Amino acid sequence: MALIDLRDVSKSYRRDALEIPVLNGVTITVPAGDFMGLMGPSGSGKSTLLNLLAGIDRPTRGSIRVADTEISSLSERALAGWRARHIGFIFQLYNLIPVLTAFENVELPLLLTSLSKKQRRDHVMTALGIVGLGDREKHYPRQLSGGQEQRVAIARAIVTDPTLLLADEPTGDLDARSAGEVLTLLQRLNREYNKTIVMVTHDPHAAERAVHVLHLEKGTLVEQVESRA
């Protein structure tokens, strides 16, 4: 059964009187447990598509079902709750909160749950352990390398055990070595923990780690699926 079911999704932005189409009738299905790479030239609409999946933006037309929920029709408030439960998001620029320690950054999504302090601690330490940074819980983002920051961000994305991991160029700002580590980590999350991942990337090396790759060009999918599995 498909975890993600995008049907005929279009998105356009309005700039003054002008309507700028970004996505044109995109249809995608992603099965649970997939690791999907999303490639395409700059401006082709990759981030826009990912944001729609994450429920932080709304389509102009079409249907987006994730885990059997039609998210395009949820209210703002319901959508926030849905994101908290189902989505882990990894940004290109890590986007950790600079005044919070690694531990507190990872704990941030858990503050929205009813978990006890002790349970939160257990979850956070588990997530930091998975990304290999169990010993850095007290470090602030500025005391970490870029690769470590991104791993903390991944811990933050997985700490609630979300249905879906979304990553927008997660290695775009990293050197080859750190990028490799991050990609290995994502691969492990997919294989060992059976996480469904959608990753936007420019980098063909990064795309190689995905199970399937989709190409987006000017808002439409160009060639369906090259499977590596």
Add this chain to the structure above:
Amino acid sequence: MKFARLVLKSARRSKRRTALTILSVAIAVFLFASLRAVLDGFSAVAEASSSTRVVTIRSTSMIFNMPTSHADVIRGIPGVQDVTWANWFGGIYKDPKNFFGQFGIDAESYLRMYPEILVSPGEKRAFLEDRTGALVGDGLVRKYGWHVGDRIVIQPGIPYYGTQDYTFTIRGVYRSGASNVDNQTFLFHWKYLDERAGGAGQVGWYVTQLRNPDDAARIAMVIDQKFANSPYETKTDTEKQFSAQFASMLGNLNLLLGSVALAVVITTLFVAGNTMAMSVRERTTEIAVMRTLGYPASTIFLLVVGEGLMVAIVGGAIGAGLARLVINGEYLGMAGGFIPAFGVNNWNVVVGLGLSVLIGILAAMIPATMASRLKIVDALRRVA
């Protein structure tokens, strides 16, 4: 609560900016609490003054005296229950800086008519029995470290009382039972004063106790009529009348101080609100990230308000606490015998803190709305 740490850390992000906001709220609350205390002090006097006592002075001025014979005339007026009198001494204790009221009183009648002057029966008797004894307010005792039995030397400040020092023995300490009685007054026997002045029988002012407060205006007029066209014409007012004039003055004062306080508070609101708006704008990406993690707009709103509240309450606590410590009429020596000592009390502190809460919430309204309305994707694009 689990978000407290997050709020605390956000507030500490820009220490200098937060410190400035705290300072501005502290100043506003300090001013507000102090002004309130002054007004409370004044209105307490107005409220506590009796409506069954009228005060008679020479129509020309308080510094001119009247003969003791006036007392008998007043006592003879129907509706009058009791009469007492007193003189202003205006002496110097060690240093002219040490300013406090010194009244020569007709002791027995004066204490009878002012039950607000609270003194133990033993000390009262000791005072009444000693011609050179003194009854002093507990505020003075604290201020100068006096004890019952101490000899106090006071140098006369008005030529009429001679040039020789007066020596008094403290026989009792009184407490003030109402706001119209100051606790920093030095009371002694009028008889002693009169003796030293050569037995001329001169009185500074008379206080008349009425049977019925409704008679006050009428009897005040009767008293003044009795002495009209005599060499010692008088002017009589009720304590309440005096307070009424005072109260209308107070109304204006209230308005004035009220507008000053309002201006300060509004200015603080702008300063605090602007600072918070700046810091929210700087955190645009972070807020968008939190929204992406699933934080609802309402939670973001509350977090910003919480931050404003916390900063404002810290400022309010500093301002109100400082006012409580520093603004104390007795300690500042501002009372001087006429206005009872005022000071910032716990209630003023509570109101000051309430004000800081209000400032915190109001100042955070616009920034919190900004933060909660922000469009996630736009905010994320802005930096990336």
